Amino acid sequence: MIELGGVVKSYNGNTILHEVSLRVERGEVCSIIGPSGAGKSTLLRCINLLEQPDDGNMVIDGQFVDFTENLGKSDLMALRRKCGMVFQQFNLFPHMSALKNVVFPQMHVLGRGKEEAEERAMELLKRVGLEDRADHRPSQLSGGQQQRVAIARALALDPAVMLFDEPTSALDPEVSGEVLNVMRELAEGGMTMCVVTHEMSFARDVGDHLVVMADGRIIDEGDPKEIMAHPVNERTRRFLSAVGR
Amino acid sequence: MIELGGVVKSYNGNTILHEVSLRVERGEVCSIIGPSGAGKSTLLRCINLLEQPDDGNMVIDGQFVDFTENLGKSDLMALRRKCGMVFQQFNLFPHMSALKNVVFPQMHVLGRGKEEAEERAMELLKRVGLEDRADHRPSQLSGGQQQRVAIARALALDPAVMLFDEPTSALDPEVSGEVLNVMRELAEGGMTMCVVTHEMSFARDVGDHLVVMADGRIIDEGDPKEIMAHPVNERTRRFLSAVGR
Amino acid sequence: MEPLLVVLSGLPMTLFITVVSFAIGAVLGIPMALGLRTGVAPVRWVVRLAVDLLRGIPMIVWLFLLKFGLSTPAFRITALEAAIVGLGLISAGYLADIYRGGLQAVPKGQYEAAAALGIPGAVSFFGVIVPQAARIVSPSIATYLIGLLKNSSIASTIAVAEMVFMAQGYAKQNINTVAGVLPYAIAGVLYILLSIPVAMLSRRLDANLRKAVI
Amino acid sequence: ACGGGSGSSGAKANCTPLVSNITTIKSGTLTVGVIDQPPYSSYNNGSPTGMDIDFIKQIADANCLNVEYQQASFANAMQAIASGQIDTATGDINVTEKREQVVDFPRSIYLEGVGYASKKGVDVKSIDDIDAKGIKTIGIGDGYGWLADMQKVFGDKVKTYPSSVEMKQDLEAGRVDMIMEAYGTAVDEFKGNDNIAVEYANKNPDKRINSLVEPPEVSYPYTKGNTSLGQAFDKGIEKIIKDGKVKPTLKKYGLDEGLAEIRDKQYVVPATD
């Protein structure tokens, strides 16, 4: 589904990602953990082409991308459309209602008509448990509700993969649950997902594959339960004990 | 040490605290947990008199306060000096070095001379593991380091009680550990502490007494291990399961 | 060469008016800013109205009012005095609002931390809040100073011999020729050149502010 | 010697004044506000020149006074005299009823004429010409005696100016078709300018414009109630007239000698509206 080969990314001479390679199968949930500054967000942003990597390549949903070549605008758009991205800070459009947030991209990206887009939006808002909040502005919603709208917005474009960047770390523990539940249901529904998270229980219980990053490298990967129970890598062990498990 | 009797606090007609009573013994660590909006911060701010409650009374370090009476300025200052407060957002003074942050209040509140204050400050910075960061501005310190400076600053005034309002919730999980360790050492040193926290492991392992708040009331209290293991109260159970333990 | 020298001969006056009226405004703005923040509502309203009037009436009207309107046998005011008093008062109005904004922009947590530590009000105001507010407002103050430098040109309308007045005097002798435009263009360029150091300083302060406070 | 010699008055020694014990702001010195209005007076960076300056010097000499100058404008001169900042002012100042509410005038010294200035070829010579020659805009300075009458007759065609300099500039640039200026000023401003024709307007009086029928008289206002200074001016001006110095001076500045024919009884321009 996603296959990254030797992805390199630097900012003004600082290399943030050192030849990262990674494979996520169709329907698999891949959790990415690691200390702050490890490059987790950067990796996700590279998959979504919000950042153009300096080297490496990627196959996503059957399409090959060579990062050393400059991508045309339409290619870029087409590739981005394959990924739905959910940010830590939600990034909903504050001047649009929840419904409009989900409708607007459908109309402008997929060219859907208003009615069709609204129908699909209501269906998704229902799925994330917010059909009765469709008319609310983001500021009138709790953090957990906002994040669920953001998920619905991403899903509305029928992405092949969903990318989550610490979707619950800006949320109160109590409301995090709502969001994690939605994500769990998505995973059970067979969605391919890459999730950067500090929620160890989610990574353990829902994730199929665990990737541990540090200093711009993947230092450990494999079965989540196994790695968490018996971390072999010294750095992984340190991280896990710091996070408190 | 602290005894609250029937504390009531409302903001423009909304009652946020409904006759809260609470007792914390000398040398005891009292953890306060509960969902967002329960009134945990408000309770702490009432103890510290950052908010003037509408009704109730308090005995703190042997001194009685009737909240229905208006406090004189010098009384207020004297009472506040009994509590050291540590905020979620650290609230260090950004234009002063770490050392100056700890020295400044000593000079202006306790009237200590500069040398004495600096000596004490260095002693405390050492205690929180930051003697080599004394000259750094807060902006040059990590969140965890900032919070440790904030603890040192509060300790420098020799408070009878330390109040912590979610001291680690603005921190990365990895650095939270440093702060929790300092708090643990404080507790072991016999400091009386009130800690609002989402860190269940801290509440369980370090806390002597657990208070569960919801909707402006104390809904449950007692031995932390017992309550967490066998929550009797339905609301407590819901909260604990949402937080994931 | 000659028009340049003529315009330059007004430069000291331009700088003098700007600096002196800025100093007046910077000092007078402090009590006014406190007035804008006081809990005593009537005082706040009166100061607010005064600030709004100072800012809401064109500078040229203030200058004419002072210069032509305020002369009695007992009280005389020269053009230069009128310009300095007028610009000084107007600056006080603007700076008071800038100060107020700065005090308001200091995070509430800072007030609370100081209160929680039991630091006395005056000490926490001058030792904790003011230094932070000063950093927050310094770019706005620099911007205002640049504006004031340009506005000092309005003093030419009441015959204060600053740059524009000198330019005008020269231009009038050379009507409808290039020499009649040149002094204005020279003065314009001088204003831009003069504002560059202040702007650079402001950007430096702004960057420092970001480093130091955030 | 006047004023008792040894005093700190600074008055000229060995000099007998026409009037003794004159009160001025600065004792022994006449402080004169100079309005830029050539050829009548121009400040000239502190060494003023002009017809009025010539006269003022003679008046001061006759009264054993030194003279000091300050720059002034029509806008602030009356105010400055009234409030005692200066003793008098020069620059073709007409004797008017409005001004007499604020200041006093001694006897008049010469007449002020009105001048038309317009492009050569247009050559406005009378009020009737204005319509006849299709004039669209007429420039007149703020505070000029004929402004109100002209506005009454020509309404929005009249454009007013803060000073004669802008007005001159606009006539030359072509933004106004003609201007009505003090005759002397117009002569002076357009001396040697081949494109602009200046005409003496009082030659063709028009009863709608009072200043053309009754040319205003010029004098030197002083602070109300300062009778000693008033007398000094009266005597000084009388002496200049008696010595026959007015006509040669008018001639020297290129003005019509007929402007010396002031009326027997001082004419005060009445306040209109």
Add this chain to the structure above:
Amino acid sequence: MVPKEPLLQFWGEGLPNMLHGLQISVALAGVSMIIGLPLGLLFCMMVMSRNRVISAIGLVVVEIGRGMPALIILYLVYFGLPGFGILLDSFPSAIIALAWNYSCYCSEIFRAGIQAVPGGQNEAGDALGLDGRVIFFYVILPQAFRSIVPALLGQTILLFQDTSLAYTVAVPELMKEAYTYGSTTFQYLRVFVLAGLCYAVVTLPASWITRWLERRLALSY
């Protein structure tokens, strides 16, 4: 020296002319604004353009327009252009000068407003695959308006005040009328107080509305 008429009567006599002047002032500000606003947006887009040449040109135009006092710009247009054979009347000269000055300030206001929109909004748009123009016009600009509108209002109040400078080139606006009235009555204090009040009648409510709007917009969403 004691004024003869009661103050209100004196004001009453001067008011009709001053109100007429006020109308001209408002017209001057209005026309300058109508020209200056779109021009400001254009300058802003030039300055923010990725094309270095366009951006540099925009920057020069804006920095000159902001760097020189309005009075100088006015003199340059009114007294300077005729030297180059361009003869404009006082009213259009004032409009050109004021509109240029105003549009340069507006350009900066637009830019600041756009940059104040959190970067996450652009990213979210990109991540959704929205077109750059769609993001700018539908996502960024509507949010930027929250900080732009009050700032623009404030700048427009300043523009209105700057119309008083047009008095120096004989536009018969409020200041000019006041000066004329003053020079015929010599009661400058009373006249300019009245003129100040006439300006304040417009600017005070406008600044109150601005502050109210600022607060309201800050609270919305």
